[in-house]
């Protein structure tokens with residue numbers, strides 16, 4: 655009796671161990687992998703933007719349309735003082751906008767120092783799709799927008815004008831970043847085909863020098879997408895991000911095998927060689943080709959919003975410094 659059951663056991667296990675690998679081998683590739691996409695992620699508590707992006711993704715739309723639609727939400731929101739309409743002006747009282755976009759083919763378009771156009775992300779996409787160029791700046795970017803049907807609008811809201819009037823009383827030129835609260839949007843998406851795209855849009859630093867351009871429109875700094883590897887985007891003090899070519903460095907670290915989380919952490923640590931690193935804030939977010947995501951910041955207070963396979967999550971980012 656005893657012997658029989660032992661034989662049964664041996665038969666079962668040996669059968670099992672023989673069968674299992676061949677069953678796995680016969681499964682189609684897709685069923686072996688866990689799919690983490692569609693997924694979309696944005697800097698800060700950009701809930702409405704990420705919902706707009708998700709609406710595109712879950713109805714089968716492209717990652718490019720998703721990030722474009724997402725970025726348009728804060729651009730049109732007068733309450734958002736870091737992006738588009740309602741953005742705080744430069745020190746001369748003029749709202750100047752920067753934006754960039756990249757698609758799954760590695761195409762890129764960007765505008766910088768653009769005035770009077772509410773949706774710089776749409777102009778950036780048009781630069782990418784209708785011109786042989788990547789960057790258009792200032793009056794040239796504006797002329798291109800107007801020629802292509804965009805309307806000129808006054809983007810300075812009463813709230814932003816009053817903030818500028820207040821700032822002028824002291825006119826303290828201190829292009830420092832507020833640690834806790836910005837709404838500059840960097841947004842990434844992976845659609846149901848697994849393709850990646852990204853967008854970034856901002857009015858830049860409040861009361862900046864006229865003509866100042868940050869990281870957000872600079873391909874490789876504020877935004878980078880490589881459809882084979884992943885995508886990354888930045889928020890915070892643009893000068894620091896540009897000096898470290900932030901988004902590109904994160905994608906390259908993912909190429910070398912790091913997870914999005916580890917790559918963001920490593921890119922933040924690279925900021926520590928900057929003289930003023932204790933006084934500035936930078937936040938990075940990233941996704942990889944498997945739909946995994948991560949985010950990290952230098953100072954506490956950074957948040958990002960994710961929707962992955964329908965589940966929405968506002969994440970309080972981990973940071974290098976724990977408390978300020």
Ligand code: SD4
Pocket residue numbers: 736836837838856857858859867868869870888889890891892893
């Ligand atoms: C800039 N990176 O122009 C932007 C500012 C920003 O949240 O992200 N603010 O430097």
